Amino acid sequence: MDAALSGLLVGLLAAGPAFAQQPPLRLLPRALPAAAAPSLTVVVVPLDAAARTQVPRLTYLAEQAAAGTGRFEVVRLADALEADAARAREEKAAQAATAFAEGQKAYDELDTQKALQQFDAAVQAYEASDLSRHFTDMSRARVMKIASHVANGDNKAAAREISDVLARNPQAEFSPNYFPADERNLVEKTRKSVLAQADKTLEVKTQPVMAQVFLDGQFQGSSPVKLSGLSRADHFITLVAPGYAQEQQRVSGAEVAFTLQPTVHAPRLRELVERIEDGPESKGRDEALKALGTLAGTQQVLALLIRGTPGAGAQDAMVLRLETRDGHNLGYAAGPVTASGEAMEAGVQSLLANVLTGDAPRNGSKPVNHFSAGAPSANRRTAGYVLLATGAALLAGGIYFGLEASSKSDQFKETPQTSARGEALKSDGKTFALIADLGVLAGLASAGAGAWLAFSEGGGGGQKAAPASRPPEPPAEAAPTEAPAPAPEPGVAPPEKAVEPAPEKLSPKKRAEEERRAREEAAKQERQAREEATKQERRNREEAAKKEREREEAERREREDAERREREEAERRKRQEEEQRKREEAERRKREEERKKRPALDEDDLRNY
Template structure:
């Protein structure tokens, strides 16, 4: 207690350590849930993995408040787990307050309660929070001087979480040394395995808060302690517990599983139809989210991998805020990269609405045109990504060149810097050239080569502009001078395209006069009368083209500004990295200089010692010689005559 009181002022000067979970996203961020729809058996096997990757992509953007589909389908269970997590956070906060007020007994009680409450929450999210609570429990043991409890709790915490952090704000140097010693010993003995099974249901597996993969699976390199395993699958109640050696978790189906299956079947039956978005809106309404992101994946046995459609739908009116299609390899790093790029194109920006705020949809009415335009968008996005990558590697090459110029020629790092700089420069050139080529091809397909039909499958899918040319031909085909025309026109105002087929036989010659000589005046009159309508249609079409060009220019400017911002951010990051590198080099040089000074100082001290030792030896020798000379002087010399007489 005396030691704790003495350390109080020092602890008060330390910065406040935040032990609470991260603050939830802002209320302004739209809520979003993720649905992955496998379109064949090959994609069905990867459903849990793709769901986890898609959810991580959403969380990584920080634009949305993610609502996991598994939690949305198990609302009651999710509320109970969240309530325990909230109570645990409150207990942790109270424990921290008591610890700061030196009431370590109360702090110990609160930290222990927080750890127990966290254990009943969703540990796939709150395991690290539980670990922090137990670390603070250990800190309370240290403050109370209970060394045995400190040792016991320390081994349990590090056995489950070798990554646990112990701050010097709460642990003296001696205890920190014990922590590191126990940590090394536990890691050296991490040779156990854990087999995880979830029956017939493939599920996402989290061990000690870390995503491990899809069940069934075997985990290796584990400590001998029990580990927390959490299994999650949409449509099933999550299962969780402590296990050692083997973990058999049973996932119970929820009543909402049938609804999920119905939505998935509807989407799989019409992956590019209007019922797809209707099912997604129903799912979003049930989950209580503002948007739904869907990933439709089709596996193929060919080398090209999977065909994927990613879209983000607003639940209120079905507006496609994001849409992208492209190939998706089945596995490997290339598949992960392609998936992240596909999802990023859907999540990063919001698509514009149509005229009057009408929602944008993607129901292709003309397959080839819609596919051409979609391919153009994909190529444009790919080109932008390649150009951005080329710019980044160009900046890296420039940074390597600057570092190379600053190093001495004999420095061993110079050759590596020169080689890396050349590699980055080559990658930058290839990326920029390929990006420009891809962007040019995408621009031609999306805006120049698509024709009128491209819009029908793109931004104006629901408006269906395909019937637009019919009003131009209807006036020319309507013989207004014939007596039968009023009756015919009265019946064909709603269906002009089917009027000729529904008329009497006498109406058919009205379309044939262009072949005869007498038909010229008859045909000239209708053409003359239809000219104002044609001019109006032409002006309308021109206005629409001008609006389209203006919109394209605006999008192009926004894309250029976004690229400039990204380039500026990368440049600043490169400068920051360069500055940190220079600071690190300065620190290394300063350390070398200090080491050199200490070495010289030691050499001087050793030299001084040697000189003093030599001086002492010389003085000793001189003293010995003087003593011998004095002895000789004191001893009487023998007379030669006495020697002879002797």
């Protein structure tokens, strides 16, 4: 019994420190994973050129808002469209986590050599993962690698690693559980030195599209961006753009340019985004979002449609959360937000919160949609107003020519039939009557088509829209006030007035042609900029290769000089040894000769002695 109790006591004493390192027990009930969180991807669609520069930042903002609710499994659209590469990066992160756990186990068992190897393997694996997500994990692995150096007594290696870690992550924590007071003092001294010398700048550019820029795991905005206040060390840059392969490099210098490579899904993504841009308040918008959700492989799509204006001012924003399966709008909000800055982010955050906090119920078993009921899209509305104005002008011209035809008829009745003027009045009356009929018919058709385009639903088949981001348009009867066309004064040439608004009828096609030319011009400029960036990058590589060759040549010369000095030193030592050997040999021979010269003692001498 005494032996059993003693063994139990020893076991408890040995297990006490291990239990102390375990996290405390959770006595509160935890939520059971009855149903997995729905997967969701985020897409931001700019509705004009002024909003395009805000897309990467707003995408990051929407992704963070969705992840912050804890209700969704947020799948980054760029990762969903590059599934194999994203899966490989996550596998590297999983390998790193396993190596870190093995290193922690070895460290706890006082096998610090094995712990050092495992932590170093974790750092290498994390560098090949997505550092926009796992940079903090990599820093933690490097801190534990430093702790292993300290435990092994390798203070020089620990000091180098401390400086390298703090140069990229000045907020890295060094726990007193692993670092003695002297090492923590060195950490704080190095941290202050790094922060005091943080005067480096770095400009990041990308082609052919803008991208989210992450520096050492921290989001820094959209490219091109110029970063300042950096430490004088190499930094990890991660670039994310939907439809393009993720770029991640360890960079130095003051400027770096990247050429992003499109993925196989890039054309399809561009096509769907253009469909949404063309009909942001139509049924086609939801169809395109459903196709986008299917392409990304997610159950829901969170879409942010935004229209900006140059400079300060208000812009329209629409947030929509849609179910990929049948297009049911789980959330919808719209409203004006400021064009830029913190106020814009606050306005967008408010709209996102309204859409992400709860799910809208269905209309029985039918999905609810928010198409444009009474608020057509901007292009549709503009074309409608043009046709309305044209119809009003044609109606006015028809009425005028009708009055002229009636006047010519009265004059013809009062004119003698044999008069030449009577024939002229008859001919003019018929012409004016024909023009009046054509003008009235064309005016009615144009006004009807314009009213349908300007004030019809536009998307068809959807539920009544929620409050739109813009105030409702005026009713149909107010439309003619935009382009009033009263009957002209007699004597004014009516044909010119009847065809005056005609060029506006082609404005949608003209606008599409102008947009196409603008896109081609922008693409041409982008190609030129890309070629220039490629040339500059090639020059930088050649310069770097030249410097590398010069450095290697200098190192080779230094090695040759060192080897020559070693050979000379070896020859000098060899000569000294040879001279020493010769001196010793000469002294030995001298002693032998002296011994031979001394007379030998015979027995009589010994007796006498």
